[in-house]
Amino acid sequence: MDTTSVLRRFVLGLGTSAMLIATLAGPAVAADTVTQGITTGVLSASVANLTLPSVPYQNLAHDVTSTMTLTVDDSTNSNAGWGVTIQAAGFVYTDGAGTPNATYDIPAADFAVTSAADPLTLAGHLASNVAATGPEVATTFVAGSLSSPRRTLEATAGYGQGTYTQALGVSLTIPAMSQVGTYVGLLTVTFVAAP
């Protein structure tokens, strides 16, 4: 037997194992994590049609309006009710070459939700606009800037087991003399479980 070859293989295997172990443990995961399959559904949401129409250069400030579609799915079978809030960060500008220029960023205060339509039911419990049940437009909803979170859709306990869509009217005020380029904002959609 070629001792050198065996030794080389042993060292390589040992080193490989060590690196594998170090890699798998890489992220700072708490020491007591257990993996398991899940058997219950979850709350999920997505917002579609987030692309606002392009507009030509203008010397004056002007508004661009659009409609986003919020889709909410409660497959938890918990009937615990839920609420959804949305908020936005400012729009970051980059020119045609992909170079950012903060001078032309659009602040979040200029992006507003202007309307929240009654939800439509795709599956499950029927949406209801009767207060204290839902799913329905949040009773506390007021149109306004998305620099602050806005609760747009909610369902009380015992309701909301299903899939729903909600049309949200939005408006972005483009500042005067905004430059040609790309403007990308960040929308955060939050499911809440809280008193």
Place this chain on the structure above:
Amino acid sequence: MDLVRFGRNVTRPPDANRQMTSSSPRGAVIALVGLLGVLLSPSVALAEGDVVKLALTPIGSPGLYFDLTMRPGETQSLAVRLSNAGTAAIAARTYAADVYTIINGGFGGLLRDDARTGTTKWLDYPTVVLQLPAGQGIQRKFTVAVPTDAGPGEYITSLVLENDEPISGDGSVSLDQIVRTAIAVVVTVPGKRSPGLAIGVATHEVVAGRSVVSIAVENTGNVRLKPVVTFALLDATGAQVSQASVQMDTFYAHTKTFVEVSLAALLLPGAYAVRLSLDDLAQGVRADSAAISLIVDANAEAPTGGAVGTSPAGVRQDRGEGQVSLAGLGLALVVGLVLGGALAGLMILVVWRHSRPRTRRT
């Protein structure tokens, strides 16, 4: 140390599979590099239309969030389940976040880059990004430690789970998207309950062609409230222009927020007074403010937009009273003079014709 196990959706380059069974040292190195590349590479960027299905669930606690009663100096060990019910593996970020009250009440959680303060510091829950395979989840333990000098009352913080990489939008003006789930961690320290409310200043803005009046409010007490808000708007003469009643959602202890009332029309420029009351009968606390000053500036051209989702407060305001423009007044005067002159001229003509002697033709 227990390891996070990857699900069956993790794939390896086929070459790496073959190379890993080879006895060649170079093959082993190539396989190792390939495997490291797979393990360390970030998740494929989500595209618009992808659905994030992450769940955060308390373990060993009833309900959908943690609701604890703890004394000063006490520590509890808790656990939460972080799950991915989507169809693809995802890099999920989890962190503890401060809680505040959003406009008109309700839960608000700070974002990933915001500072952790107050009650959030009671949690031992470091921020981490986890690779969650599709259809799998992990349990994560953490502790809550109440400071020895904590006073009685309700304290609230939260745990958040969200997609680490935003879902990309498309187009020259677009939105990337973070979808997150947040659960509250409520800690009640036994002792005297002292509810309290305060009312601040009022401001005005225009949204979708309508006036929105915003009033600063504060929960100065140590318990959460759900007050009913009664709003009245008076013009400079003291006449009521609008009124509304709003049931606030949860107003968390030691937080400030705003009550916003959307009106059905645009307010005329001028000085107004807001009469506001907050009343939580169940907690036995009330705050009133008889006359909060509100100045409405001359409106810029209001943007177009759709109707407000909930019923806005009606506005009773005669837009012509005391507001007739000089141009309109002048036009009315001219028209009046012309018509009056024409009528006078006609009367003179009639009288003159009747007073003339008739001449007989021969």
